[in-house]
Amino acid sequence: MMGTRLKVGVIGLGAWGCNVARCLYEMPECDLVVCSDLSENRRTMAQRNWGVQTVASLDEMLAHYPEINAVVISSPAITHYSLAKKALLADKDVFVEKPFTLNVRDAEELAALADARNRILMVGHLLEYHPAVNRIREIVQSGDLGDIYYIYTQRVNLGRIRGDENALWSFAPHDISQILYILGEEPVDVSARGQSFIQDGIEDVVFLSLFFENRRMAHIHISWLDPHKMRSTTVVGSKKMLVFDDAAATEKLRIYDSGAQAPPASSYGEAIQVRFGDIQIPRLTTTEPLKLEFQHFLYCVEHRVTPRSDSQDGLRVVRILEAAQKSLEMDGLPVSLNPNAPEKELPPAPPINRQWTPRLPMIPNNIPVVAAQ
Structure with a gap:
């Protein structure tokens, strides 16, 4: 693969997916071969803007374009796990936009699968x-x-x-x-x-x-x-x-x-x-962060090195998100990230006194009460 242009397929052409595809199309390090989206209008837009082939699904992409080296997934978050798993099982290197997955179990499975098949798996932590x-x-x-x-x-x-x-x-x-x-x-x-x-x-x-x-x-x-x-x-x-x-x-x-x-x-x-x-005020480079991110991904694919935002980085973030979601559902109760820590329980609710009636404020005896006019 060294010295040849990498061939890439993109899945998902929504608002961010179009930005992803545009960036890859402009990069000299790779060829954007094919894009996939369920929307025919979006597929037509991709053909018109970048002259690429389009398909409706990842299955079609893998069947008709076996030459692609890497798959970039920018589809809705709920699809990340299933699409990444299918691409890894097809022995493709994979880039997955954030969030990596929607639970820790799926993130751990994808990380283990990438390691077992010696595939590059990178998560889109752009910052x-x-x-x-x-x-x-x-x-x-x-x-x-x-x-x-x-x-x-x-x-x-x-x-x-x-x-x-x-x-x-x-x-x-x-x-x-x-x-x-x-x-x-x-x-x-x-x-x-x-x-x-x-x-x-x-x-x-x-x-x-x-x-x-x-x-x-x-x-x-x-x-x-x-x-x-x-x-x-x-x-x-x-x-x-x-x-x-x-x-x-x-x-x-x-x-x-x-x-x-x-x-x-x-x-x-x-x-x-x-x-x-x-x-x-430090001087900063003006290079587009998305372009820097994909340059890193393509370098890792070509040289077979672990990405900065690898699957373990994605797993760490998903673990925090899952704990935060649990805290949300418990109205802000802290959730430990130590798996061996004892579970914290909500404090018991105060007993309900069904005989309770509101008490009127006390009026001192030395203050005259004036009737309303």
Whole structure:
């Protein structure tokens, strides 16, 4: 395979799938051979825009185009497991968009299957390939920010409201994978609360908290029901602070040489010292993150090396999502990510006194009661 252009097939031509197909079509490292989608209109669009062959299903793709080396899955999340499994069993390398799967059991099965068949299996955690996020990781790992206290992210918009997955599963994989990648560690437990305003049982807004060792915290706010379009990450350290605004046209990353420190010996009247320093704006490459992500995937396929966002990375994120979903269903009760930890139970409800009647407020005897006129 070395020295030849890789042949790729794409499954799913929805809003994001079209972006995926367009990116692969433009890349000199591969040939986009065939696209698959159930919609005839979308297949026609792909033929017109990129001159590729189209089919209605993965079965047709595998039967009629055996020469393809890799399959890229950008179909709805509920189909990821079955399509990835079928492609792996056909001995194709596979790229799966986020979320990897919709439960831990399926993620573990796909990871084991890829290992057993010596296939490359990569998950679409796009932010791990974003130039700004990679710079943030370098800064955090270098210790320039000091000890990391907490991270919070906002991924909100008044956008397309989905009916097959909630905001947690749709948006949070981006921020969870980003946080794990930046910190290089996994949380010990998670807590999530949300609400379904538009469709019963499908949360439109979720507030997700991750708790790490050494008192580190991360908070994720996700919603498709919000007046603002925000894609931001804030990292607060003991020495400096950092803000990444992915919605900004320029100057996406800012480092604040600011912080607060308690005096060495506390005494009465001695205040916490707050420091406001300079703001640094690092220079970042403008290469499209999606293109960087697929360059990495194609390199891994050609050279048979483990991807950065491999199946184990996908499994870690799905494990957190599954725990967060459980917490959502328990109205925010923390869920441990340690499989050996004892299950936490909801506190018992207070007893119901069916004889209870509301008590009227007491009126002091020395205050005259004036009748209404």
